[in-house]
Amino acid sequence: MRFTKLRWLAAISAAIVALICFDALAATPRYGGTLHVKLRASSASLDPREWTPGSLSSGASEKLASLVYDRLVTLDNYAKFQPALATEWSHDATSRIWQFKLRSGVRFSDGSLLTPTDAVASLQATLGKGFEVTVTEIGLAVRAAHPAPDMLEQLASGRNFVFRRRSDGTLLGTGPFYVAESVAAAPSEANPTAIKPAKLKFQANEGTWSGRPFVDSVEVILGEPPLRQLLDLQVGKAEIAEIAPDLVRKGRQEGLRIWSSAPRTLVGLRFDDAFAAPASDQLREALWLALDRETMANVLLQREAQPADSLLPQWLSGYAFLFESPMNLQRARELRAGFPAGGPGATQPLRLRVDAPGDLFKLMGERVAVNARQANLLVQAALPVSGSNSPAPAVGLHLFAWHYDSLSPHAELGAFVKQLLDAGDLPANTTDPDQLFGQERRLLEERRILPLVLLPEYAGVRTNVHNWNASPWGDWRLADVWLDSEDAMPPKAPAGPQKNGSAAPNPGARP
Amino acid sequence: MQSFGKTCSKIFAAHIVFPRVLFPIAVLAAGCCLAMPVVADNNVALRETAQRLAERVAGIPGMRGALRLEWHPDAKWSEGESNRWQEILRGEFEKRSLSLTEDAGAPALDVFAAETPTQVVLTAKARVSERDEIRIVAAARALLPPASLPAAPIRLERQLIYESPDRILDVSSLGNGTEAGLALVLYRNFEILALRVDLRGVVKQSVSLNPANLKPSRDPRAEMSVRGSALSVELLGKSCEFSWELPAEVRCRVEKPAAGEKSAWREETLLTSPCDGSNWKLFSSGGEANARGVLQVVPDGALRESSAAVLSEFPGPILGTNGEQSASSALVIAQNLRTGNYEIYKITLACGN
Structure with missing residues (x-):
């Protein structure tokens, strides 16, 4: 009887929820309004050639660049590559030669036509060594030094945008917006000790080939203090704001709509070259066994992070669950007991430098030192030396934050190895998942890189933001978002076609 | 598109420079592939992936005796999808003389499936001679069969009749007999197309509505009315007419809605109950692109909030409804x-439960 009542209650609740939803549905997309966005990064570059692979700022830069530039192809949420600037593509039997047919009639935001030469110049610069990009009769061809079955994954992510460099050095894009205003961070007039954050304004590109975006403009403010961003979201000064992981719980408690991506950032430790030799094997192994990743993820980061056992996350490689990093203090202490007296980690502290910006990473560095101490290992934070002529003491260990840029696990691991370990290219056969797994396992077993936690991206999204359909890997797709704020215009068809070369003066795309 | 790429790969081997002659053929072939209904059997890629994994597992040195298959599907998969994979994997292992048993004491062969943004990754793990042997293969998700649909709620009969990777803007049923089928308006690669498909989902005719010279839109809309072989399609600010018999003669004109005029788009679809002749209206939820849609069938004259409403949940947002011949x-x-x-x-109104 009780069960029946519960079922009725559940049915009635479901009906009420459904009816509430029906109220909101009349939902016809609206054009107009300004979308206010706040990003955590304090700086960003709209020149993809300048981005440092894996850097935290490259994530913010990619978000902004996707407003201004297009790619050859995009990846939808259903594992399908969709045509963008390329309308068709094909490859040879070895997947080394890829042909792309370029969409015709596409114009840059200044009204000039996109040509295959533009696409070739930009992709040659972003794809880099190992790829030769050439103009063909139908568009362009990419020839890879090795088989590249992951070519589409590479082109649909990271810095592989298509742009044109103008003679004054600014970059032009064909995307849904163009840069209308760019103000660099500067000391505040009222309080010179405080920094006024950088601000960018993007205006809708009426003539974009992919359809005018719904909002008229997007205003982006970079690098405000995390708590301020959260507050601005609550009081309606921002419609979308990135939220620091340690503030997510607070945001949820205060009823904010919070979106999260798949883990995009790996926080880990990297031993310097000086500790890469076999003589330091026991030191590296002991620290690996001493790390308490669960506590870092669950307590320090309030369950808004995941303990990391691998270099690539599960969502990207599909095999990360095979790796384990069990904490074993007993074994760590045994290894420590075998260290030579006076060596690093024993009586001489191992110096740890936190390379990632922000207080959260400093706290994680302190946590690493605490874990190490529990295994009788001496790890000490290396403070930045300022105003002194004496050289900074040597650092043995770095706490880094790596932002996953690519949708290709092979390309991502390759960039990781090159950037963090200063090593050469991965073997060409690592596009095969079996080989890639073997390569990652070898890297992890060396213990030069010790993964700590994986952080998703978090963003608060106000309820007046509609059609928020961000991809799990963090592509926000702001051109598809529309606002129901009062200042938004009633529905209308996009404006008529722009006459060739008659676009409004455009200050270019570089802040 | 991906299958197009794969299809072309053999041609490519012989012609390193993409030949001018082949390209239009390839484009045409791609068009045909896109227009085909996706309902067709496409277990081929799934089977091929399972074969590769089974071959790699069978090649592990020292792999002997009966094994207990432990299957760990991706958490997002439905039971039907999971069972389909398991069945095919089991068959492929057995074809390679890997005997599988239900005996709990037999050594385990763990097989994990995980989805990445573009692939399904299959991982086999077995303990052989005191060490873990791991073999991994991957397949493009786009080549694998679509997931089985969740069971439809009762009281409204529901049947999937057509599926397309292209955005369907409107649909209408076509006559009886040999001409029976569907007329569709699609948004493909930023262009609007009208399609005539037969009852088996095979595309019989495709007409480009390029003469409308529409600007691409993030909110493309179309609404058609069919009168015999003539079709008129209302688009954003344009109206086009043509006949299936003279598809090259598409006539479009600009239509400016008067200020304050109510929306020209179809607002409601009415159904008549076969049981008592009562009329029912269809309403659909559909505010957000990433939420499941709920179709609400409400007695005509009653409020939408009527307690007599029938609800049916769809596997995604509902984008449009149109009446049928019945x-x-x-x-x-x-x-x-x-x-x-x-x-x-x-969807068909059925009597009783």
Whole structure:
């Protein structure tokens, strides 16, 4: 009887929820309004050639660049590559030669036509060594030094945008917006000790080939203090704001709509070259066994992070669950007991430098030192030396934050190895998942890189933001978002076609 | 598109420079592939992936005796999808003389499946001679069969009749007999197309509505009315007419709605119950692109909040509805959030439960 009542209650609740939803549905997309966005990064570059692979700022830069530039192809949420600037593509039997047919009639935001030469110049610069990009009769061809079955994954992510460099050095894009205003961070007039954050304004590109975006403009403010961003979201000064992981719980408690991506950032430790030799094997192994990743993820980061056992996350490689990093203090202490007296980690502290910006990473560095101490290992934070002529003491260990840029696990691991370990290219056969797994396992077993936690991206999204359909890997797709704020215009068809070369003066795309 | 790439790869081997002659053929072939209904059997890629894994597992040195298959599907998969994989994997292992047993004491062969943004990754793990042997293969998700649909709630009969990777803007049923089928308006690669498909989902005719010279839109709309072989399609600010018999003669004109005029788009679809002749209205939820849509069938004259409403949940947002030839049925366009495909359902009011 009780069960029946519960079922009725559940049915009635479901009906009420459904009816509430029906109220909101009349939902016809609206054009107009300004979308206010706040990003955590304090700086960003709209020149993809300048981005440092894996850097935290490259994530913010990619978000902004996707407003201004297009790619050859995009990846939808259903594992399908969709045509963008390329309308068709094909490859040879070895997947080394890829042909792309370029969409015709596409114009840059200044009204000039996109040509295959533009696409070739930009992709040659972003794809880099190992790829030769050439103009063909139908568009362009990419020839890879090795088989590249992951070519589409590479082109649909990271810095592989298509742009044109103008003679004054600014970059032009064909995307849904163009840069209308760019103000660099500067000391505040009222309080010179405080920094006024950088601000960018993007205006809708009426003539974009992919359809005018719904909002008229997007205003982006970079690098405000995390708590301020959260507050601005609550009081309606921002419609979308990135939220620091340690503030997510607070945001949820205060009823904010919070979106999260798949883990995009790996926080880990990297031993310097000086500790890469076999003589330091026991030191590296002991620290690996001493790390308490669960506590870092669950307590320090309030369950808004995941303990990391691998270099690539599960969502990207599909095999990360095979790796384990069990904490074993007993074994760590045994290894420590075998260290030579006076060596690093024993009586001489191992110096740890936190390379990632922000207080959260400093706290994680302190946590690493605490874990190490529990295994009788001496790890000490290396403070930045300022105003002194004496050289900074040597650092043995770095706490880094790596932002996953690519949708290709092979390309991502390759960039990781090159950037963090200063090593050469991965073997060409690592596009095969079996080989890639073997390569990652070898890297992890060396213990030069010790993964700590994986952080998703978090963003608060106000309820007046509609059609928020961000991809799990963090592509926000702001051109598809529309606002129901009062200042938004009633529905209308996009404006008529722009006459060739008659676009409004455009200050270019570089802040 | 991906299958197009794969198809072309053999041609490519012989012609390193993409030949001018072959390209139009390839484009045409791609068009045909896109227009084909996705309902066709496509277990081939799934089977091929399972074969590769089974071959790699069978090649592990020292792999002997009966094994207990422990299957760990991706958490997002439905039971049907999981069972289909398991069945095919089991068959492929057994074909390679890997004997599988239910005996709990037999050594385990763990097989894990995980989805990445573009692939399904299959991992086999077995303990052989005191060490873990691991073999991994991957397949492009886009080549694998779509997920099986969740069971439809009762009281409204629902049947999936067409599926397409292209955005379906409107659908209408076509006559009886040999001409029976569907007329569709699609948004493909930023262009609007009208398609005539037969009852088996095979595309019989495709007409480009390029003469409308529309600007691309993030909110493309179309609404058609069929009168015999003539079709008129209302688009954003334009109206086009043509006949299936003279598809090259598409005539479009600009239409400016008067200020304050109510929306020209179809507002409601009415069904008649075969049981008592009562009329029912269709309403659909569909505010957000990433939420499942709910179709609400409400007695005509009653409020939408009527307690007599019948609800039916779809695997994604409902994008449109249109009446059918039978008064008790209608066509519903929805996007499947699992596959991304656009689907057409025929819904029919049925008597009782």
